[in-house]
Amino acid sequence: MKNNVIVGQSGGPTAVINASLYGVVSEALKRAGDCGTVYGMVNGIEGFLNGQVMEMKPLEESGDLELIRTTPGSYLGSCRFKLPEDLEDEVYPKLFERFEEYGIGYFFYIGGNDSMDTVSKLSRYAQKTESEIRFIGVPKTIDNDLVHTDHTPGFGSAAKYVASTVREVAIDASVYDNKKSVTIVEIMGRHAGWLTAASVLVRKFEGDNPVLIYLPETAFDTEKFLEDVKSALETTPNLVVCISEGINDGKGTFVCELESSVGVDNFGHKMLTGSGKYLENLVKARLGVKVRSIELNVCQRCSSSMLSATDIEEAAAAGAYGVKAALEGETGKMIAFSRKAGDGYAIEYTTEDVNQICNEEKTVPLEWITKNGSDIGQEFIDYARPLIQGQVDVPSEDGLPKFAYRR
């Protein structure tokens, strides 16, 4: 069989998706006897279709591969390209002709749900056509919403970024502690509240900020929210509230959509504001208290400033394990994490059927959400705390983090 390797990245960036790329590439280069040339597809499967392919070995020689490990974002570029459901579509033979052309024996795709869908379809097409190419998915997503794995690479660093940012926001909010104020922090997560839940990790004592935390998993009631805020302000004058961007009424309407139906800007467009902005206006109007909302920016998904050592090591190891699994004959699988029972934190790498993963979504268990949907329980803290451990030294240059750039 052919034994060249190709690896791609897909979906949104994370802080450690490049660590998984590093893991795949360095392991494949290490196993030069089993693996032939190692290629990267630029801009995922879409770029590959357009012939955007690069060789990866020169990066090891230039030292860039080591730099890639701590560089956030997708070094190879990304795409959002869904392969057709119909395996009879003409794109499949086209892709497999290209694989043939490059002598590909092993295909690795690093990404979330949609990327696993790509791995699923390609592996099924391979089975159908009796192709020997092996297809392996390496998980990444800050959303932590993939099933059949304890957690996903990217979540730990994003959680650490969110937690430390919320702490700094709380510090900022507390300097005038003689004046009551509400700060609403909106955190990424449309359907799953894992990342928002991570804000609980900064709480040092009962009643410490963030006092209120709302996830999309439970129905959000604006009147109850106002009651919660009013009551919390009595004991915490500088209140910090964390919400998922996807909080909703439980019947399919996002809180941010309540607003967008009303405001129109001077270009005649609907004003699309987030859930945080909506609640800011609500608190101002109804409680008359000083209030601001903060939307954490894209750095929550791709900042290197709060890398979790645990996360980056697992991300790299997942990539390397993918190569091992493929060489051992596995295909149509996603690399997964299984947490070992016992006191300390330890995980085991496994492979799971990618077809069972790609169209499912794992949300925060309802029993981990407490106080009628306004807080997070100890189970989550025990689950998430190990994932944010350890600091990572990011190389720097001229006073700023030094990253790898594709030339």
Add this chain to the structure above:
Amino acid sequence: MKNNVIVGQSGGPTAVINASLYGVVSEALKRAGDCGTVYGMVNGIEGFLNGQVMEMKPLEESGDLELIRTTPGSYLGSCRFKLPEDLEDEVYPKLFERFEEYGIGYFFYIGGNDSMDTVSKLSRYAQKTESEIRFIGVPKTIDNDLVHTDHTPGFGSAAKYVASTVREVAIDASVYDNKKSVTIVEIMGRHAGWLTAASVLVRKFEGDNPVLIYLPETAFDTEKFLEDVKSALETTPNLVVCISEGINDGKGTFVCELESSVGVDNFGHKMLTGSGKYLENLVKARLGVKVRSIELNVCQRCSSSMLSATDIEEAAAAGAYGVKAALEGETGKMIAFSRKAGDGYAIEYTTEDVNQICNEEKTVPLEWITKNGSDIGQEFIDYARPLIQGQVDVPSEDGLPKFAYRR
């Protein structure tokens, strides 16, 4: 004369205002022969008036003082309290009675423009009443807008945070590099563009992001802006634009005010959106290109994740130098930085008349702003680059930065 020491913090928080507090307190404790008890005023001069005073020596014994050095925000809390212009006002004798009560000989106030106004008034009142208390201001502000000093503590770390965040935003924007997009980053700075200008520090080559940078120092013309964006998109498909929150038409109208006169939310309030949101809507309507705006949150003024070693060391040294100056008899002065001539970067600490500082504002020199107000020149880069140098290890605990808390 009395020789007890009191120190306070005022105005908005920064990443290193506590390093200056550390500098004042540790120097005063070190000079126990000259200085008596070292007090901190909680919530600035306003809290002091209400009797909120704490002893600082126990913090050295508990190890908290060392922790304070790398803790962002105002450990002692802050206030925004302007002393009356009229030195005959009854608040002055009240304050000086309190100073008497605590045996204060040396007063240190760490803050920006308004805090220097407090130092100015107190020192003038002292002169008028022949009080021997010495009043010293220690500068801090991310805005870098104080006159008679090369720069201010707090700016270097904020500049480093802004620059590295803009780089990560640019990385995030570039992963789908086959699609054109505009990302507008709004950075703090109402009247002075120093912090926004710092975004230029991430540019690695001519034409690298951020390609366009707009400061409040020059008049902002929306039509020219659209032309700039259109033309930049031709060579940079994933364009990043940085703007100061205070960009204005040069006649006193902020760009963000253009918007607020139009939108009304469903509570009947004006929609107050920032300049970034306004320009996002403008680009969408007029250029029809994918666009998003990002408002850097409060962490740009108080994150410890991107501390500049140069900044934190200078902030601590400024505090210590303040104690030295006061012991040598100076009063009514602010500690200032003078950059030494020559190749390498070195500064000298000096004292400047606080009365000359408190009502002035230093903006970015117009000759440092290039390309008709859309870019920043080499002079700024040479000026700012040394201020962001060096990484700082922040202690951590349980996977998150460990900060000092006032109990």
